[in-house]
Amino acid sequence: MLHSLRQLLRHRALVQSLVARELKARYRGSVLGVMWSFVNPLLLLSIYTFVFTKVMPGARSAGLEPSQFSLFMFCGILPWTWFSSSLLEAANALIAGGNLIRKVLFPAEVLPIVSVFAGLVHFCLGLPILAAFFLYLRAPVTPSDLVWLPLVVFDQLMLTLGLALIVSSLTVHFRDLRDLLANLLTLGFFITPIIYPLAQAPAWAQPLLNLNPVTHLVVSYQEVLFVPGPYAGWPRLVVLAAVSVLVFFVGYFVFDRLRETLAEEA
Amino acid sequence: MNTIEVHDVRKTYRRHGRRRSFGTLKSAFLSGRGRVVQPDVTFEALKGVSFEVGAGKTFGIIGRNGSGKSTMLKLIAGIAKPTSGSLSVRGRVSALIELGAGFHPEISGRDNVFINGMMLGLSKRQIADRFDEIVAFAELQEFIDEPVKTYSSGMYMRLGFSVAINVDPDVLLVDEVLAVGDEGFTHRCLDKFADFRRRGRTVLLVTHSLDLVSRLCDDALWLDHGRVRDHGDPRRVIDAYLMDVAAAENRALSVARDSVSVEAMTLDAPDMSNAAEGRWGSREAEILAVEFARNDGTTSHVFESGEHVAIQMRVRAHRPLQDFVFGVGLFSADGVCCYGTNTDIEGAQPAEFSGDGQVTFIIESLCVVAGTYKIDVAVHRRNGVPYDYHRQLYTIRVTSKVNDIGLVRPPHRWTFSSGIRISGL
Numbered sequence: 001m002l003h004s005l006r007q008l009l010r011h012r013a014l015v016q017s018l019v020a021r022e023l024k025a026r027y028r029g030s031v032l033g034v035m036w037s038f039v040n041p042l043l044l045l046s047i048y049t050f051v052f053t054k055v056m057p058g059a060r061s062a063g064l065e066p067s068q069f070s071l072f073m074f075c076g077i078l079p080w081t082w083f084s085s086s087l088l089e090a091a092n093a094l095i096a097g098g099n100l101i102r103k104v105l106f107p108a109e110v111l112p113i114v115s116v117f118a119g120l121v122h123f124c125l126g127l128p129i130l131a132a133f134f135l136y137l138r139a140p141v142t143p144s145d146l147v148w149l150p151l152v153v154f155d156q157l158m159l160t161l162g163l164a165l166i167v168s169s170l171t172v173h174f175r176d177l178r179d180l181l182a183n184l185l186t187l188g189f190f191i192t193p194i195i196y197p198l199a200q201a202p203a204w205a206q207p208l209l210n211l212n213p214v215t216h217l218v219v220s221y222q223e224v225l226f227v228p229g230p231y232a233g234w235p236r237l238v239v240l241a242a243v244s245v246l247v248f249f250v251g252y253f254v255f256d257r258l259r260e261t262l263a264e265e266a
Numbered sequence: 267m268n269t270i271e272v273h274d275v276r277k278t279y280r281r282h283g284r285r286r287s288f289g290t291l292k293s294a295f296l297s298g299r300g301r302v303v304q305p306d307v308t309f310e311a312l313k314g315v316s317f318e319v320g321a322g323k324t325f326g327i328i329g330r331n332g333s334g335k336s337t338m339l340k341l342i343a344g345i346a347k348p349t350s351g352s353l354s355v356r357g358r359v360s361a362l363i364e365l366g367a368g369f370h371p372e373i374s375g376r377d378n379v380f381i382n383g384m385m386l387g388l389s390k391r392q393i394a395d396r397f398d399e400i401v402a403f404a405e406l407q408e409f410i411d412e413p414v415k416t417y418s419s420g421m422y423m424r425l426g427f428s429v430a431i432n433v434d435p436d437v438l439l440v441d442e443v444l445a446v447g448d449e450g451f452t453h454r455c456l457d458k459f460a461d462f463r464r465r466g467r468t469v470l471l472v473t474h475s476l477d478l479v480s481r482l483c484d485d486a487l488w489l490d491h492g493r494v495r496d497h498g499d500p501r502r503v504i505d506a507y508l509m510d511v512a513a514a515e516n517r518a519l520s521v522a523r524d525s526v527s528v529e530a531m532t533l534d535a536p537d538m539s540n541a542a543e544g545r546w547g548s549r550e551a552e553i554l555a556v557e558f559a560r561n562d563g564t565t566s567h568v569f570e571s572g573e574h575v576a577i578q579m580r581v582r583a584h585r586p587l588q589d590f591v592f593g594v595g596l597f598s599a600d601g602v603c604c605y606g607t608n609t610d611i612e613g614a615q616p617a618e619f620s621g622d623g624q625v626t627f628i629i630e631s632l633c634v635v636a637g638t639y640k641i642d643v644a645v646h647r648r649n650g651v652p653y654d655y656h657r658q659l660y661t662i663r664v665t666s667k668v669n670d671i672g673l674v675r676p677p678h679r680w681t682f683s684s685g686i687r688i689s690g691l
Contacts, residue, residue, distance in 0.1 A: 263345050
């Protein structure tokens with residue numbers, strides 16, 4: 001496994017080029033091109049804002065202004081989109097790239113990893129929009145909190161990579177997983193405090209929500225970006241970092257274990 | 267020193283069926299080498315193959331479809347791992363197995379060259395250095411910035427080939443890919459292989475083009491149902507392979523022959539312009555077996571052009587016959603009659619044919635050009651009504667060192683007057 005990891009490090013440039021290709025290819029032929037990276041989260045945000053301020057105003061958190069509530073949701077939707085789209089794409093990555101794996105000596109893990117990094121790029125493209133919203137709404141930002149943002153992103157990257165490796169290699173053997181995953185992610189969206197603050201969830205549900213690692217991720221994003229005042233949640237982040245790195249290694253181990261079967265089954 | 271060493275390699279695949287490849291998640295995680303697989307759900311693609319390829323050699327692997335050639339290549343390329351046995355390859359390997367695998371249709375040829383090159387193990391700088399050469403070799407200078415989806419399949423393959431061959435590997439694995447381009451491109455590919463050999467690189471060629479193997483390879487390996495059938499001098503291995511193919515064809519034809527309904531065919535007079543295979547006749551007399559023999563009496567299906575060939579027929583008359591004619595016909599692969607004769611045409615008077623016997627038709631010199639030929643043999647009445655007519659049921663292959671054309675090769679020689687100096691004839 002260490003040998004494989006070293007190999008992977010040698011393929012950095014390939015991952016980089018494939019991510020660039022992924023982004024280039026995705027928007028080739030569309031009118032708005034790379035603008036879709038901005039438009040997509042904007043549209044999603046408008047829909048949620050409309051639903052929670054106009055359609056079901058009661059469902060919105062009592063303490064927050066409508067504009068603030070949009071901002072709050074945006075802080076969660078952005079990382080969630082990265083998380084879910086990466087996993088969905090990773091689930092398909094090995095099957096779509098089957099020709100490569102079966103016919104070319106090629107490190108198969110590159111494919112799901114590329115899905116995750118492509119998601120990261122989209123996430124980063126969404127950050128300026130978030131910043132623009134903060135400026136437009138004159139929301140208070142604590143600049144010293146922002147130094148924690150890279151660690152949150154790192155946690156999410158590791159966690160997503162680990163899960164993507166597991167999902168992609170297992171999907172090759174159990175194709176049903178792709179469909180199952182889409183439904184699990186829909187469920188995941190609601191058991192993660194994205195469109196509601198964690199504190200607002202019923203007391204009995206909070207321990208359950210806390211079992212979901214993505215809860216801690218999203219809450220960290222919200223605390224770092226949205227919640228005013230100095231950030232004090234860093235112990236959570238450090239624990240999460242340890243868990244995420246562990247998930248990554250477990251994911252890599254599973255992938256490495258199934259590697260030989262991939263060339264036959266993909 | 268050997269570049270490739272393969273020792274007792276086996277490869278077992280699981281059969282795909284309704285059965286899941288893994289029974290449970292648990293077995294999926296516990297899977298690995300040494301797991302026990304049930305023979306009824308497995309397929310042995312390679313059953314203990316051993317061979318060695320010396321450095322700088324061009325090595326050909328031939329065999330029928332499904333004989334394990336491509337599996338062997340994948341193992342050498344490292345794409346798949348052998349189930350048991352050992353395999354070692356020295357140096358960087360580039361496999362021309364699937365050309366352009368991993369090309370993305372939406373992005374330009376230029377970007378695809380870079381990504382494909384990196385997949386094959388080159389660094390960005392190395393690709394940049396070789397970029398012009400790659401594009402020039404594929405003859406795509408004008409189109410290199412167009413998205414690959416606009417390429418014709420030939421352009422796509424040429425670009426894939428060009429990238430793979432410019433990886434400049436120590437060991438080049440080629441799986442039946444020379445059919446991708448036009449004549450000109452094929453020639454340049456062959457030049458590239460020749461260049462590889464000059465620089466002491468090893469080439470492993472898997473192909474159905476036996477001609478290519480005999481022209482290019484130093485050594486040939488014949489795989490048959492996952493086992494090595496023969497290994498050594500390409501011409502000898504190819505001859506043995508061709509004989510086996512012909513024998514298999516004959517076996518297949520003899521099965522078809524037996525299923526021909528005699529009653530239905532009895533009244534059909536054989537029509538020489540109709541090239542369909544088959545067997546007709548009343549079977550009052552029968553041709554039981556046909557063999558082709560060399561001058562030394564050994565039977566074969568492969569003959570050198572100009573060689574002595576004896577067509578030996580074992581015949582039997584079920585009742586004494588006074589009216590009988592033996593005939594022989596030779597047809598080219600596309601059904602053109604090269605030669606036909608019978609005892610009646612040649613003026614023989616039949617007298618008595620009873621019981622078992624042997625008829626031998628001796629061709630002193632088989633004066634036809636290289637190719638596959640079908641043979642007719644028959645015994646019939648003088649008015650043409652057949653006792654037993656075997657229409658193109660036998661196949662022989664004629665080889666030649668000279669690639670002359672046409673059908674027949676009349677015995678010939680050249681002479682030149684004193685003003686013309688020429689050698690090699």
